[in-house]
Amino acid sequence: MLIGITGTPGTGKTSVTKLLEEEPYYQVIHLNELIKDEKLYSEVDAERDCVVADMDMVYDRILELQDKSYTVTIVDSHLSHHIADIVIVLRTDPAVLKERLEKRNYSEEKVKENLEAEALDIILAEAVEWCEKVFEINTTEESAEKTLKNIMRIIGGLRNGNTGELEEEFRPGSVDWCDYLFD
Ligand SMILES: Nc1ncnc2c1ncn2[C@@H]1O[C@H](COP(=O)(O)OP(=O)(O)O)[C@@H](O)[C@H]1O
Numbered sequence: 530m531l532i533g534i535t536g537t538p539g540t541g542k543t544s545v546t547k548l549l550e551e552e553p554y555y556q557v558i559h560l561n562e563l564i565k566d567e568k569l570y571s572e573v574d575a576e577r578d579c580v581v582a583d584m585d586m587v588y589d590r591i592l593e594l595q596d597k598s599y600t601v602t603i604v605d606s607h608l609s610h611h612i613a614d615i616v617i618v619l620r621t622d623p624a625v626l627k628e629r630l631e632k633r634n635y636s637e638e639k640v641k642e643n644l645e646a647e648a649l650d651i652i653l654a655e656a657v658e659w660c661e662k663v664f665e666i667n668t669t670e671e672s673a674e675k676t677l678k679n680i681m682r683i684i685g686g687l688r689n690g691n692t693g694e695l696e697e698e699f700r701p702g703s704v705d706w707c708d709y710l711f712d
Pocket residue numbers: 536537538539540541542543544545629668669671672673676
């Protein structure tokens with residue numbers, strides 16, 4: 530089973546997937562590192578300080594790397610909803626996200642761009658449009674450990690074919706940052 534952990538940068542994807550990596554039966558691919566290490570991109574955008582991933586190359590590489598001896602392969606990246614059919618979108622209140630992104634020494638422009646993307650649900654909307662199953666977790670006031678527990682509950686439900694209540698609890702659209710936009 531291939532599952533994407535996606536969300537705006539700073540929402541906690543890498544922190545939680547690093548914890549998941551320590552659990553047995555989970556293969557974790559940190560896609561952003563892989564894209565840089567293996568140059569799976571078509572362009573370097575120096576102005577925006579990022580690369581433009583070649584998603585065909587990325588998709589083929591993920592399929593090659595997916596090790597079926599693991600029960601679940603997790604793809605950690607804000608691009609993972611381009612690849613996986615099942616995704617968990619991590620969300621963080623833009624006011625909290627701002628602090629996290631500023632600590633990363635992102636430019637003012639890059640912080641603003643990411644905060645707007647989070648406030649406007651950009652990744653969530655893409656995931657809902659492209660993926661078969663989407664779960665949304667608000668990590669604003671949760672530790673990475675608590676988020677890990679929720680992710681493992683969702684994966685457990687998917688494996689048992691019993692996601693009814695989880696689909697309600699982590700329903701896409703349950704998080705709303707509209708107040709941030711109109712403050
Ligand atoms: N659940 C959380 N609660 C508080 N801080 C968190 C949480 N998850 C991550 N962080 C902090 O936020 C920052 C960004 O987390 P990271 O996992 O790198 O996000 P992403 O992979 O989504 O870009 C890190 O400094 C991390 O310590």
